[in-house]
Amino acid sequence: DADVTQTPRNRITKTGKRIMLECSQTKGHDRMYWYRQDPGLGLRLIYYSFDVKDINKGEISDGYSVSRQAQAKFSLSLESAIPNQTALYFCATEGTGSGELFFGEGSRLTVL
Amino acid sequence: GEDVEQSLFLSVREGDSSVINCTYTDSSSTYLYWYKQEPGAGLQLLTYIFSNMDMKQDQRLTVLLNKKDKHLSLRIADTQTGDSAIYFCAESPPGGGSYIPTFGRGTSLIVHP
Numbered sequence: 001d002a003d004v005t006q007t008p009r010n011r012i013t014k015t016g017k018r019i020m021l022e023c024s025q026t027k028g029h030d031r032m033y034w035y036r037q038d039p040g041l042g043l044r045l046i047y048y049s050f051d052v053k054d055i056n057k058g059e060i061s062d063g064y065s066v067s068r069q070a071q072a073k074f075s076l077s078l079e080s081a082i083p084n085q086t087a088l089y090f091c092a093t094e095g096t097g098s099g100e101l102f103f104g105e106g107s108r109l110t111v112l
Numbered sequence: 113g114e115d116v117e118q119s120l121f122l123s124v125r126e127g128d129s130s131v132i133n134c135t136y137t138d139s140s141s142t143y144l145y146w147y148k149q150e151p152g153a154g155l156q157l158l159t160y161i162f163s164n165m166d167m168k169q170d171q172r173l174t175v176l177l178n179k180k181d182k183h184l185s186l187r188i189a190d191t192q193t194g195d196s197a198i199y200f201c202a203e204s205p206p207g208g209g210s211y212i213p214t215f216g217r218g219t220s221l222i223v224h225p
Contacts, residue, residue: 004154033212040120042200042217043155050210090154094213099143099204101213103154 006104023091134201
């Protein structure tokens with residue numbers, strides 16, 4: 001089983017709908033991240049969390065929210081999806097102080 | 113914040129060597145990472161080097177670090193079609209704290225016969 005699991009892997013939705021992307025990990029890491037990937041733009045950080053009570057905005061948090069339900073779970077929500085949120089979304093974890101990130105397989109979201 | 117730059121594309125012939133370059137701006141002791149993203153998959157760590165090292169070799173992979181110029185390179189010897197992927201350079205200091213890893217935009221390596 002994967003150490004970092006994202007669901008759903010693929011989702012097509014319509015403008016205005018609320019969408020939740022879920023991430024769970026079995027690595028026991030405190031730090032978790034949500035990124036989006038667009039061609040030519042690399043990875044852009046949306047939100048990150050250093051522990052269960054900690055939530056921080058990344059460089060592109062507008063239109064997104066997150067919830068850290070437990071050490072192992074970090075969910076990303078799009079309250080009202082719009083077409084320019086069509087992208088590949090990645091969750092990642094990091095053991096504190098290690099600097100190495102472990103990524104999920106990605107969630108491809110298409111907003112029509 | 114810190115910045116990591118890399119070129120977007122590299123095309124090589126199968127069997128040749130590939131060299132992917134990266135520059136960074138952090139002036140403190142730091143770890144520098146190379147991640148590989150194969151089509152349809154997440155990123156996976158390939159190798160890393162600490163900023164007090166000049167070189168690290170691991171089978172077909174050689175990482176070179178020029179600390180003075182803050183330039184990092186990843187050389188892949190005898191490049192194969194299975195090496196076609198996006199390669200990300202990343203930088204993160206040790207010890208955690210409030211620092212978060214910084215990624216480059218990724219270099220798409222295309223290997224053709």
